[in-house]
Every structure is written in C-alpha cells, then in structure tokens.
Amino acid sequence: MQMFDRVAATQMLTLRPTIAAAVLDDGAVLLDLTSKYFYSLNGSAWAIVQLFETGASAADAERQCAAWGGDEAAAFIAQLMRYDLLEAAAAGAVTVEPPAYHGPWIAPVIEQQAEPLERVIVSAFDPSIPLAE
Amino acid sequence: MRHYFCGPLRVSVDAQTHVLHEKVAETLRLYDRRWPAAEQPVALTVVEANGSAPALGRGTFLRCARMVVDSAGDGLHATTISGSQARSRTNAGTEHWSIDVPNAALGTAAFNDVEDLVVLALTSGWRKAGWVPIHGAAVAKDGVCAILCAASGVGKSTLTAAFIRRGWHAVGDDKLLLRVTSEGPELAALQGTFNLHPQTQAWFPEVGELEKLPLYSTWTQKRKVRVDSIWADAVVATATPTHVIRVRRDPSSSALCVRELPPADLFPTLIRQIAVPTERAAASLILRTVAPTLRRVQGLDLAVGNDAYRRADALDALETALR
Structure with missing residues (x-):
C-alpha cells in the first residue's frame, strides 16, 4: 500500500471545513473558501471525494475504489493532500455508506483552476478586482 | 422611518438625520425594480457616531476594497477603512442592521463607504430570501x-x-x-x-x-x-x-x-x-x-x-x- 506524505493509510481524513462542493452533470466542483481556488472533478474523482465528507482512511478509499473497479485511489488521495483539501478527522469520525457509482470506472481527475477567485473584491455585490485609488 | 423596495426586500430606514437618510436612500434607489411581493424585511438604523473609530476587522466573511466583514455571533460585523461600521442581528424574521457613521466622515469622500455597508445589508437580505x-x-x-x-x-x-x-x-x-x-x-x-x-x-x-x-x-x-x-x-x-x-x-x-x-x-x-x-x-x-x-x-x-x-x-x- 502506498503511504502518503503526512499521514498513515489508516489515519481518518475528512474534507477541510472550508471546502464547499457543487455537483455538476459530469462530476463536481470544489471551492476552497480560504484560498478561493476551485477544482473541477470528474465523476470518479467526485465519488472518491464523497468518501471523505464524513470521514474515511486512505485504506478505506483504496478498498472502495477497487470495488468500483479502479486502482488509482492512492495517487488521487496524494493529489488531494497536495492541494490541502483534506485534514485529519476529529475523534469519533465514522465512515458512512459509500456513494453509488454508475457506469464504467474512469481514472479520477481533479484540476485546479489556474486563477482563484479574487480574495479582495470591490463590494459585497461586485466581485471585480478593486481599482487602485 | 421610510420604506424602500429592493427586489424581494422591504427595507425600512430609520436615520438620525436627513443627510444620513439621503445617503442610504441613494444606494437603495439604485435597485429600483419593485417586485409584486416584496416580503423579506430588512431594517436599517443609521446614526452618527462620536469618538474613536472601531478597529478594522479581519475579514473572515468577506474582504472588500474599503470594507471587511466578519461573522459575529448570529450576525455580521462590517468595518470600513474610514471608520463606519455595521452590525446585523436577526429578530422575528427581520434582519436588523445598525450602521454607525463617524461624524468626521460626513460630507467627505469617506461618506461614500456607507454605500458598501448598505449593499452588504441588501446582499445578505437577498440571500436570506433565497436569491443569489x-x-x-x-x-x-x-x-x-x-x-x-x-x-x-x-x-x-x-x-x-x-x-x-x-x-x-x-x-x-x-x-x-x-x-x-x-x-x-x-x-x-x-x-x-x-x-x-x-x-x-x-x-x-x-x-x-x-x-x-x-x-x-x-x-x-x-x-x-x-x-x-x-x-x-x-x-x-x-x-x-x-x-x-x-x-x-x-x-x-x-x-x-x-x-x-x-x-x-x-x-x-x-x-x-x-x-x-x-x-x-x-x-x-x-x-x-x-x-x-x-x-x-x-x-x-x-x-x-x-x-x-x-x-x-x-x-x-x-x-x-x-x-
């Protein structure tokens, strides 16, 4: 089993609380509310990420991914860690029923948008970059 | 007190002076489409403030060019770089905003920061009414x-x-x-x-x-x-x-x-x-x-x-x- 940079494969992990998700037709988008970066996920990537909504270990995710027909979970979780989207789960976190995955398995893909949303904007209505005064 | 209708919002304004009222109304009048059912209540109370300006917040909710907004209890606290501030609380379904404007800002360019505070109140009200x-x-x-x-x-x-x-x-x-x-x-x-x-x-x-x-x-x-x-x-x-x-x-x-x-x-x-x-x-x-x-x-x-x-x-x- 592949080990990760900072955590053991049995360490329970969850999505950071600053991550918000939106489900799209062919996957999902994650928005990191702190960094304002957002990430596009294909369907299989979103299925794996959902395992971490309440808590799962990397080993749990690898097992579930294998059940879906894939063997890329370890590399994908390492990518989630590099993007700083996961954190150690609080004590007592429990794994829930995995989401359904329909159709043939495809390799999970997560892409970080090159430009984050603006961190400082004009006003509560206008997300533009403020002009210099 | 006067009422304004900004899309789905019914905004009541209670301002200490005519000058303050007009400044707030100037912003509210920009959103001049009155909807048939304007049911989400928002109450704005605007007063002149004496004394020292509040410390600028951290911007845990939103960071704007001249204003930062922080979550504070069950509401929001906004501070502007010119010393105006606004606090919100919700009571009986109405979001109440208390806006303080330093009297030193009246009649200066800094007075325009009131617009940021009013727009914050409106955007918060629109979201509470289910609109983005x-x-x-x-x-x-x-x-x-x-x-x-x-x-x-x-x-x-x-x-x-x-x-x-x-x-x-x-x-x-x-x-x-x-x-x-x-x-x-x-x-x-x-x-x-x-x-x-x-x-x-x-x-x-x-x-x-x-x-x-x-x-x-x-x-x-x-x-x-x-x-x-x-x-x-x-x-x-x-x-x-x-x-x-x-x-x-x-x-x-x-x-x-x-x-x-x-x-x-x-x-x-x-x-x-x-x-x-x-x-x-x-x-x-x-x-x-x-x-x-x-x-x-x-x-x-x-x-x-x-x-x-x-x-x-x-x-x-x-x-x-x-x-």
Whole structure:
C-alpha cells in the first residue's frame, strides 16, 4: 500500500471545513473558501471525494475504489493532500455508506483552476478586482 | 422611518438625520425594480457616531476594497477603512442592521463607504430570501435568456443595448438575482437603469448625448439612464436562463466572434460574477444555485472587437447561436 506524505493509510481524513462542493452533470466542483481556488472533478474523482465528507482512511478509499473497479485511489488521495483539501478527522469520525457509482470506472481527475477567485473584491455585490485609488 | 423596495426586500430606514437618510436612500434607489411581493424585511438604523473609530476587522466573511466583514455571533460585523461600521442581528424574521457613521466622515469622500455597508445589508437580505446576487447582465427573447458575464468595463451594457435594438428585452444591465425552484432556475431584475458610456451614441444614436448627463461615480465615465427612457418596454422582470455568454474584448478584431464555450469553462465564467463569502453557509447557497443552473444552460464565448457594433449585422451570428 502506498503511504502518503503526512499521514498513515489508516489515519481518518475528512474534507477541510472550508471546502464547499457543487455537483455538476459530469462530476463536481470544489471551492476552497480560504484560498478561493476551485477544482473541477470528474465523476470518479467526485465519488472518491464523497468518501471523505464524513470521514474515511486512505485504506478505506483504496478498498472502495477497487470495488468500483479502479486502482488509482492512492495517487488521487496524494493529489488531494497536495492541494490541502483534506485534514485529519476529529475523534469519533465514522465512515458512512459509500456513494453509488454508475457506469464504467474512469481514472479520477481533479484540476485546479489556474486563477482563484479574487480574495479582495470591490463590494459585497461586485466581485471585480478593486481599482487602485 | 421610510420604506424602500429592493427586489424581494422591504427595507425600512430609520436615520438620525436627513443627510444620513439621503445617503442610504441613494444606494437603495439604485435597485429600483419593485417586485409584486416584496416580503423579506430588512431594517436599517443609521446614526452618527462620536469618538474613536472601531478597529478594522479581519475579514473572515468577506474582504472588500474599503470594507471587511466578519461573522459575529448570529450576525455580521462590517468595518470600513474610514471608520463606519455595521452590525446585523436577526429578530422575528427581520434582519436588523445598525450602521454607525463617524461624524468626521460626513460630507467627505469617506461618506461614500456607507454605500458598501448598505449593499452588504441588501446582499445578505437577498440571500436570506433565497436569491443569489449576480454582477452581470441578461437579455431575453422568445424563451431564450442569456446571462452576459464579463468584468466591469468589458461591455456588458453595450452588448445589452445592441440586443435591445434587435427586439430583445433586458432582464438587467448590471445587477441580477438568481434562484432555483422546483421549476428550475429563475433570473430576476433589480434595476431598470443602464450604465452607458457616452461613446455608445456613436453606434446607437437614440441614446442621445449622454455626456450631458451627470456622472454618477468618480470611477467611471458611464452615465446612468433609465432603459425605458430610450427603448419602451425593453425590460422584463424575470426570465429562465438558457445560455451563459462569456464576453471578452478582442482588440485584434473589428467584429463579434462567437463560438461554443468549453463545458469546463461554464462554472468559472458564472461564479466569477458572484461575490462569494468565505462563510460556508453563504457559499453553499451560491453553489447550490449555480450548479443546477449550469445543468440547464449552454455556454458561448463572445469576443468583441473594436468598433464591432458599427455593422448593422454585428449580432447575426450570435443570435443564430442562441437559437
């Protein structure tokens, strides 16, 4: 089993609380509310990420991914860690029923948008970059 | 106390002085589309403050050029760099905002920071009413409705005017509200005004000599005009979005060039027109509204060349793509 940079494969992990998700037709988008970066996920990537909504270990995710027909979970979780989207789960976190995955398995893909949303904007209505005064 | 109607909001204003009241009303009047059912109550109390200005917050909810907003208990606390502040609390379904303006700011440029606080109160109220504010324009005709997405100054207003001249209706020029109901996404108008640059007259003579109108902001040469003062019945109250158009400038061209927007660019295009707070609940409402909307729309990319509207057939290809 592949080990990760900072955590053991049995360490329970969850999505950071600053991550918000939106489900799209062919996957999902994650928005990191702190960094304002957002990430596009294909369907299989979103299925794996959902395992971490309440808590799962990397080993749990690898097992579930294998059940879906894939063997890329370890590399994908390492990518989630590099993007700083996961954190150690609080004590007592429990794994829930995995989401359904329909159709043939495809390799999970997560892409970080090159430009984050603006961190400082004009006003509560206008997300533009403020002009210099 | 006076009442104003800003889309779905019924805003009551209790100001200590006439000057303070007029400053708040100036902002509220920008959102001049009164909806038939304006039911979400918002109460603004505005007073002059003496003494030292509050320390600027950390911006845990939102960071703006002249204002930061922090979550505070069950409400928000906003502070501006000129020393004005606002606190919100919700009581019996009404969101109450207490706005303090330092008396040293009255009559100075810093007084304009009150607008930021009032807009914050409005955006919070709109979200509580289930609507997501979008800084974009939209046009509609025969069951087609396109949201025009671009940064300020790229040409949303001019493109909207060009559509109107071809029989389309404006849902809004600059400020819209979006929600999703069981019947799907719905876009609604907040304003019946346009912000047009005086040079628009070169393409659309009927707008008249805009440079004779007063500036409404020190930051732009645009003038604010009522749409129906130029084109009768050109504004509709609501529409169902069917398209998202990413509008961008192309100085190397002298035409409008339309092509399909890659699906992966749809979400970034629309979300960049929305001020997304850092707070998860507020951000989640936005994502829960944007995502189902995107499942129903097609994306187009529009490159606007220099002097593109000179040609009478400038919008032909775009209209064809929208059909």
